[in-house]
Amino acid sequence: MAARRDFYDALGVPRSASRDEIQRAYRKLARQYHPDMNKDPAAEERFKEISEAYDVLSDPETRRRYDQFGPDFRQVPPDVDPQAWAARGRAGAGARAGAGARRGGGRGAGPDVWFETGPGDNVDLDDLLGGIFGGRGRRSWGPVAGADQEAELPLTVDEAYRGGRRRISLDGRDIDVTIPAGVADGQRIRLAGQGGQGTDGAAPGDLYLVVRLAPHPRYRVDGRDITVDLPLAPWEAALGASVAIDTPGGEAKVKVPAGTSSGRRLRLRGRGLPHPRGKPGDLYAEARIIVPATPTEEERRLFEQLAAVSTFDPRRQR
Structure with a gap:
């Protein structure tokens, strides 16, 4: 199994990032790679990666344990000293590698990976991941806010000057738009909550209409x-x-x-x-x-x- 990517690197933030910076990075990436918005076959795996990283780093306690123990933090008992764990990991690295090699070719394309947690106690990484991803390698990622959407709104010069109301059709929906008087070419009109739908009850995104003034004879x-x-x-x-x-x-x-x-x-x-x-x-x-x-x-x-x-x-x- 390939080494798991560092969670900070997965979100593109430094280890000193604040909680707000982590949340902004996650929201941006989640909208980009959410399977409902991105049909690239690789997008779903990327979405899983950034969602797991956010689950860990957005919680102060799990983030602290991740910073202390690294990717093994879920296997570490609550009362373990970080320095003692690090020393033990260095001492037991050879034994763990040998155990993994002896179990090669078991249930997947490569050898199963084992972590030693105590004398005679071994934990199968597949079992650990099963608790995260479920039986088919997927999990519920919790509420994800809807993606913002953008569309062009063609207007005549007279409509832009006076403003008013306009009904537009977008993705099978009829939306009433209030056009401010004096809207300029390239200006965006924000319609809160009219963008992509969120998942698991999360708020929908916003719709941004980009004004495009049509050529005028005069x-x-x-x-x-x-x-x-x-x-x-x-x-x-x-x-x-x-x-x-x-x-x-x-x-x-x-x-x-x-x-x-x-x-x-x-x-x-x-x-x-x-x-x-x-x-x-x-x-x-x-x-x-x-x-x-x-x-x-x-x-x-x-x-x-x-x-x-x-x-x-x-x-x-x-």
């Missing part, structure tokens, strides 16, 4: 800032104007300074996505100068007149 979102195109007539851009635009929060007025060129960004403070606990984003109106595709005769005449008198050369502007 709005471009960067964090909580929103950019929208602002179409302008040539004379509005040249002379300045007050222009109405649509925003996720409703209509807003943009003051266009005289001499505005395409690409200029005009900021409307606080008109981006709201922030439930902080500063809202801004809305940027990006100027786009649009000329008539088919100007009337009067428009053409005025443009020609402007071209004749103007000294403006856009290709020399910096």
Whole structure:
């Protein structure tokens, strides 16, 4: 039989780990390797290993005995001095190895292993493990909290801006979700107790919905800032104007300074996505100068007149 892995090493914690650190390490590994969540054939054995390690190290008394006597702690009588036990183990190592060799080929693929506990008293390790794992090599691992789950929640920019209620279907369940106003792309919405089910009455995990904003025909979102195109007539851009635009929060007025060129960004403070606990984003109106595709005769005449008198050369502007 292969040597049993050190329990601290099995949980990935140092020997000085606190009880909380041991519990956090166990919960993380249990969710990763629980047979209900991980179908890898090796996951069940790993789950058994970390569960046994947690059973021992989470209890102060059994942890103390494990620290004193190592993997043999279950065979050691309560009143044995740790130093005397260690000395005895060194002295009896050869005898135990010989006893194990004499019983080779008994009931398994390799020799049975024996531990000497007193004059003439031998304990079969298979019998010890039978008490832990049961007749078929399995045991009840006690309550294990449900695993947290994660899923994507697609939203439009308008839904993210206003928030509201949404019913989603996940794993055959219908779940009502409250969407906070101003939720941003990549933000997670936590639904307590809606994740994986726990075992033996343990609490279920949580469900985390990751917000994904769908592309919008008008709005471009960067964090909580929103950019929208602002179409302008040539004379509005040249002379300045007050222009109405649509925003996720409703209509807003943009003051266009005289001499505005395409690409200029005009900021409307606080008109981006709201922030439930902080500063809202801004809305940027990006100027786009649009000329008539088919100007009337009067428009053409005025443009020609402007071209004749103007000294403006856009290709020399910096």
